[in-house]
Amino acid sequence: MSWTMKSVTFALAFALGGAAFAATVPAGVKLSDKQEMIRNNGSEVETLDPHLAESVGANNITRDLFEGLTTSDNEGRLHPGVATSWKQTDPTTWVFSLRKDAKFSNGDPITAADFVYGWQRFLDPKLASQYGTAYGIFVLNGLEIAEGKKAPSTLGIKAIDKYTLEVKTPNPISYLPSVLSNSQFAPVHKATIDKFGKDWTKPGNMVGNGAYALKDWKVNSKIVIEKNPQYWDAKNTVLTRVTYLPVEAGNAELKLYQSGDNDFIYQLPAGQYEKLKKDFPQEIKNGPILGLRYYSLNNKDPMMKDVRVRKALSMVLDRDILAQKVTVDGQIPAYGVTVKGLEGADVTTYDWVKWPMAKRVEEAKKLLAEAGVKPGAKIKFTYNTDDYHKKMALFASSEWKNKLGLETELDSLEFKVLLKKRHDGDFQIARNGWLADYNDATTFLTLVQCGSSQNDNFNCNKKAEELIKQGNEQQDVAKRKALLTQAAKLVMDDYPMIPLLQYTLPRLVKSYVGGYSTKNPVDRYLSKEFYIIKH
Amino acid sequence: MWAYTFRRILATIPTMLAVITVCYLLLHLTPGGPFDSERKVSEAVLANLQAKYHLDLPLWQQYLYYLKGLLQGDLGASFRYADWSVNDLVAAALPVSLTIGGGAILLSVIIGVGLGITAALKQNSFIDYFVMLIGNIGSTIPSFVLGPVLILVFAIWIPVLPAGGWDEFNVRFIILPLSLLTFINVSTIARVMRGSLIEVMSSNFIRTARAKGLPLKTIVFRHALKPALLPVVSVLGPLAISSITAAVVTESVFSLPGIGKLIVNGASNRDYTLVLGLVVLVTVVAVLLNLLVDLAYALLDPKIRY
Numbered sequence: 001m002s003w004t005m006k007s008v009t010f011a012l013a014f015a016l017g018g019a020a021f022a023a024t025v026p027a028g029v030k031l032s033d034k035q036e037m038i039r040n041n042g043s044e045v046e047t048l049d050p051h052l053a054e055s056v057g058a059n060n061i062t063r064d065l066f067e068g069l070t071t072s073d074n075e076g077r078l079h080p081g082v083a084t085s086w087k088q089t090d091p092t093t094w095v096f097s098l099r100k101d102a103k104f105s106n107g108d109p110i111t112a113a114d115f116v117y118g119w120q121r122f123l124d125p126k127l128a129s130q131y132g133t134a135y136g137i138f139v140l141n142g143l144e145i146a147e148g149k150k151a152p153s154t155l156g157i158k159a160i161d162k163y164t165l166e167v168k169t170p171n172p173i174s175y176l177p178s179v180l181s182n183s184q185f186a187p188v189h190k191a192t193i194d195k196f197g198k199d200w201t202k203p204g205n206m207v208g209n210g211a212y213a214l215k216d217w218k219v220n221s222k223i224v225i226e227k228n229p230q231y232w233d234a235k236n237t238v239l240t241r242v243t244y245l246p247v248e249a250g251n252a253e254l255k256l257y258q259s260g261d262n263d264f265i266y267q268l269p270a271g272q273y274e275k276l277k278k279d280f281p282q283e284i285k286n287g288p289i290l291g292l293r294y295y296s297l298n299n300k301d302p303m304m305k306d307v308r309v310r311k312a313l314s315m316v317l318d319r320d321i322l323a324q325k326v327t328v329d330g331q332i333p334a335y336g337v338t339v340k341g342l343e344g345a346d347v348t349t350y351d352w353v354k355w356p357m358a359k360r361v362e363e364a365k366k367l368l369a370e371a372g373v374k375p376g377a378k379i380k381f382t383y384n385t386d387d388y389h390k391k392m393a394l395f396a397s398s399e400w401k402n403k404l405g406l407e408t409e410l411d412s413l414e415f416k417v418l419l420k421k422r423h424d425g426d427f428q429i430a431r432n433g434w435l436a437d438y439n440d441a442t443t444f445l446t447l448v449q450c451g452s453s454q455n456d457n458f459n460c461n462k463k464a465e466e467l468i469k470q471g472n473e474q475q476d477v478a479k480r481k482a483l484l485t486q487a488a489k490l491v492m493d494d495y496p497m498i499p500l501l502q503y504t505l506p507r508l509v510k511s512y513v514g515g516y517s518t519k520n521p522v523d524r525y526l527s528k529e530f531y532i533i534k535h
Numbered sequence: 536m537w538a539y540t541f542r543r544i545l546a547t548i549p550t551m552l553a554v555i556t557v558c559y560l561l562l563h564l565t566p567g568g569p570f571d572s573e574r575k576v577s578e579a580v581l582a583n584l585q586a587k588y589h590l591d592l593p594l595w596q597q598y599l600y601y602l603k604g605l606l607q608g609d610l611g612a613s614f615r616y617a618d619w620s621v622n623d624l625v626a627a628a629l630p631v632s633l634t635i636g637g638g639a640i641l642l643s644v645i646i647g648v649g650l651g652i653t654a655a656l657k658q659n660s661f662i663d664y665f666v667m668l669i670g671n672i673g674s675t676i677p678s679f680v681l682g683p684v685l686i687l688v689f690a691i692w693i694p695v696l697p698a699g700g701w702d703e704f705n706v707r708f709i710i711l712p713l714s715l716l717t718f719i720n721v722s723t724i725a726r727v728m729r730g731s732l733i734e735v736m737s738s739n740f741i742r743t744a745r746a747k748g749l750p751l752k753t754i755v756f757r758h759a760l761k762p763a764l765l766p767v768v769s770v771l772g773p774l775a776i777s778s779i780t781a782a783v784v785t786e787s788v789f790s791l792p793g794i795g796k797l798i799v800n801g802a803s804n805r806d807y808t809l810v811l812g813l814v815v816l817v818t819v820v821a822v823l824l825n826l827l828v829d830l831a832y833a834l835l836d837p838k839i840r841y
Contacts, residue, residue: 044800047617054572128583130576148579201618219619219627220792220800221701245700247790252699255683256790259690259698416567416805423575434573453575 023238023515023531030534036241037513037530039264040253044220044246048201050183051122054130056435056523059183061244064225064527065208066186069096069115069165070177074529076439076520078178082110082187082209083165091172091475092140098163103230104189105206105213112159114187120145120152121193122184131184133453134437138179140168172475175344175440182438186210211237211528220246225527238531257508264516265508270388273329273506283508286330287518290436291503292339292444293331295381295396299459299496301428303379308371310495312364313379313429315352316403317396323501326395327388331501337444338488339502341521345441345484348492361403368404375405382411383431384418392500393431422456432456435503439522441484442472448491459496464488511535543829547822551815555605558814559598562807569614569805588614588808601811610812615804621812624797629816631701632793635712635785636778640771642713643720648767650721651728652755658733666725673722678715678781682788685711699790712789716781720774727770732763765835772828776821 025031045058050066053059063071069083083096102110119139123132125148136142140156156168169176179185189207196205206214211233212225223244227237245262247253250269254276256262268276277284297304297313304310319333332340336348352360368374381397383389390412397408413421421427434454436443445468446452450460464487471483492499505523509516512535516525570576570584585591589600604611610621654666689711690698702708735741736759744754783795794813801809 044616046615049618052617054574125577125579125583128580128587130570130572130574130580132580133577134574146579147577148583198618218701218792219616219624220796245790247699249787249790251683252788252790255686255690255698256700259686259694261690261698261700414567414803416571416803419571419573420567423571453577 023236023529025238025514025531029514029531031238032512032532032534035239035532036243037239037264037527037532038243038245038262039527040245040247040256040262040266041223042246042266043248045223048206048214048217048223050186050188051118051127051129051131053183057246060524061223061225062183062186063210063524064212064242065206065210065214066183066188067210067231068180068183068185068187069098070181071526072178072181072522072524074515074520074525075517076522076524078181081181082115086177088172088174092169094167094169094176095160096165096167098165099232100163101232102209103232104209105228105230106189106192107230108189108191108207110187110209111162112165113162114190115165115185116155116157116159117190118187119157119185120155121188123155124152129184131182131437135179135182135184138169138173138176140170143170171472173472174475174477174480175438178343178440179438211526212242215241222246233528237528239527242527254508257510263510263513268329268506268508270386270391271328276506276508280508282511284506285509285516285518286504286506287520288332288340288502288504289523290339290342290439290443290521291434291523292334292337292447292499293392293433293501293503294334294337294447295498295500296422296427296430296432296456297495297497298425298427298429299457300425303373303377304428306371306373307495308367309373310498312367312371312373312404313400314495314498315350315360316357316364317399317498317500318357319500322392322395326391327501329506330504332504334499334502336488336492336499337448337497338441338485339444341439342436342441342444343439345445345481345488348485348489350492357403364404373406376407377405378407378409380409380411380428381431382413382418382421382427382429384415385412389431425456425458429498430456432497433503436522441481441488442468445484445488445491448488448496457496459491459494461491461494461496464491539833540826540830543826547826550822551818554818555602555811555815556598558811559601559807562805562810563594565805567805569807571805588612601808605815610815611808613806613809615800615806615809621808624809625794625812625816628792628794628797630703631791632779632782632786632795634703634709635716635791635793636775636782638709638713639716639720639778640775642717643724644767644771646717647721647724648728648764650725651767652732652760654725654729655732655736656751656755663729666729669718670722670726673719674726678719678784679788681718682712682715682785685715686788699788701791712785712791715788716778716785719781720778723770723774724767727766728763731766732759735759735763761835765832768828768831768835772821772824775824776817779817779820 041057041060043057045061046055047053047058050062053062067081069081071079071081073079082098082102084099086094086096088094098112121127122129123136123142123145125146132146133143136146141150141154144150145152145155158166160166192207193200199205203214203217211228211231213228215226216224225242227240253265254269257265297310299305323331323333335350335353338345338347340347381393383393393410400406400408422430434447446454449455450465467483467487471480474480474483512533513530514533515530570581589597613619613621613624650666654663657663686698689696696711697708700708741754741759744758782793783799786793786795798813
């Protein structure tokens with residue numbers, strides 16, 4: 001099969017498979033007369049402008065209010081959004097066909113020009129979107145525009161006609177449709193923005209194109225959205241009203257849940273998973289997501305720049321005990337920069353993972369001795385003030401003390417201070433974590449790539465870099481995966497960081513809420529996929 | 536009295552200016568900036584963000600810029616909440632805090648003074664011991680313990696009230712947080728009132744009034760209450776101001792969208808303008824409350840009008 005044929009088939013498979021994908025109510029399920037849901041969102045959102053949204057919470061809501069060319073269901077599977085189908089006409093050119101029944105919430109039709117305007121606005125550094133450089137890399141000239149080196153008009157996007165859009169990419173990106181499901185790539189209504197300026201996101205002003213429209217927004221209190229009758233798939237959207245709560249404190253959230261004032265917990269309070277699993281066996285949900293807890297090792301630090309020290313510190317940490325006895329919330333031990341469920345690269349690991357701990361300790365001691373680090377030597381561990389992180393830090397320091405004789409100085413900082421210190425390289429060992437922006441290995445590889453702004457370890461492996469480059473030029477999906485896996489393995493053989501656990505997201509969801517799946521690797525749940533069962 | 540009031544108002548200006556200046560400097564000296572996030576922003580984006588919020592200017596120019604806006608009633612744009620100005624955010628949060636905090640002060644004065652008088656007049660009786668017990672509980676059990684207990688009892692075990700949240704048109708959301716703050720304040724006021732009235736009731740002029748055969752009601756309400764209220768008035772200012780700090784906990788426990796929550800979020804996000812706006816607000820409230828206390832004091836005791 002030729003390359004182009006494969007692409008067309010791929011596109012058609014998506015288009016056919018996703019003909020109808022809003023709430024799928026199983027046969028026999030009786031729906032409640034009142035289709036309203038309250039879901040906690042973890043914190044107050046910084047904005048409802050999809051192009052400026054940065055936090056997980058803000059993106060949760062903007063995905064309900066805006067829809068891009070593609071979208072995903074509650075199992076994380078890709079589906080058509082405003083685009084009905086797409087094809088790669090050459091390695092760096094994609095053509096999207098837009099549905100003709102897609103409208104903004106005020107009834108205006110959505111055309112290819114709306115996407116051109118939206119994407120140019122998103123990447124314009126004048127808007128100062130913090131996602132600009134992260135997502136700019138996927139569209140020709142996008143990064144240069146986000147960095148202020150080229151004009152927004154040079155962006156690789158063109159309206160071929162009213163309902164056909166052409167997108168040029170800087171290199172072949174087979175997973176582009178998946179990236180485009182992020183609401184940063186959604187169209188926005190130019191006339192509304194021109195009319196209201198920054199107030200365009202306020203209730204009464206906002207015009208969106210998602211399954212829901214903004215009804216009310218009381219800062220720090222609630223955001224209410226209601227079903228958008230103009231949405232192209234409104235007939236399959238079951239929930240009529242969703243209230244997002246910005247409750248941060250886990251215990252307050254739990255009390256709201258217990259009292260019936262919240263149907264969907266954002267995240268359980270630390271340390272209560274086992275108890276709540278017993279108390280709410282039908283309602284507890286927990287599944288792995290594309291996220292990695294790790295410790296950054298400052299590869300520029302005089303002590304940490306020795307790979308033997310980095311390796312010794314990593315190999316004595318017993319991830320099984322950490323997961324089963326310390327964090328105790330179902331997280332999975334991790335030994336590589338890539339995690340389970342990720343597309344574009346396999347999980348990599350170390351040979352010593354299978355060794356008995358005694359042998360690992362013996363080897364680690366030998367490595368430290370060779371590096372000239374004697375028992376009693378001091379290391380400094382920096383983390384942000386939080387009970388969960390503190391527990392993990394105490395465990396790590398105890399492992400390093402008991403197994404290697406190292407003395408750990410724990411430095412607990414406010415989150416903003418930790419971020420600054422990490423980005424500035426002002427630390428020795430620091431707590432870190434990463435949640436995938438999209439389901440592809442490249443989102444994790446940015447953590448260990450040379451010169452990457454997300455690389456807080458400050459390592460650089462030129463060979464791995466070359467493999468990543470080759471992988472990203474590769475059009476064959478399997479070959480690309482092999483190259484990126486090889487790169488991930490190679491870079492981790494340098495021990496730039498200490499992978500610890502793959503995230504899971506334990507939460508409680510009322511048993512009458514239908515449509516929730518624990519098989520969603522990106523933890524993105526569209527309200528249009530939920531429904532309330534009669535109870 | 537007017538001259539005294541005018542002098543007191545004038546004296547608040549340097550106080551407020553000093554508070555704003557110190558807070559401004561402290562905020563800018565604190566490590567970690569408003570745009571530090573997990574995702575390191577590009578230099579171009581950072582430069583645009585800094586220009587947007589005038590952070591690219593020298594600090595003294597930023598300060599003057601801020602003061603100029605402040606004099607025009609503009610508290611600036613929030614660094615964190617891009618869709619809102621600080622004026623918007625304060626205007627949304629203030630009614631919540633005023634309802635809970637102001638309501639609690641008002642209720643606690645009424646209940647606390649009443650309980651204090653009763654306890655003082657029934658000294659060493661069951662009522663007195665009961666009031667003292669309430670006072671001790673209120674002053675020793677912290678609100679972050681008492682709040683969840685109230686939620687457990689009245690929202691989960693006996694589900695008659697919401698566990699948290701806010702709806703300005705529904706009084707049910709007010710009851711628990713208002714009760715919590717009132718209970719804490721009542722304990723202080725009742726104890727002060729009791730002690731003060733007992734002391735006044737043992738003074739010579741009350742003894743004279745008793746000797747003249749005046750009824751107890753007249754003695755208490757016409758002669759003893761006014762001087763006995765002086766210490767209560769003294770604690771009202773600090774109590775009202777401490778209600779703002781107590782509100783941080785109360786708002787967190789009950790998920791209320793008030794000033795306390797904004798202060799915490801503003802500080803942790805390094806949202807300089809938001810924190811400064813709230814500092815200005817709290818300072819104005821504190822200064823006004825102190826002024827009111829001083830004026831009330833002057834009204835109750837003419838010797839104080841200097």
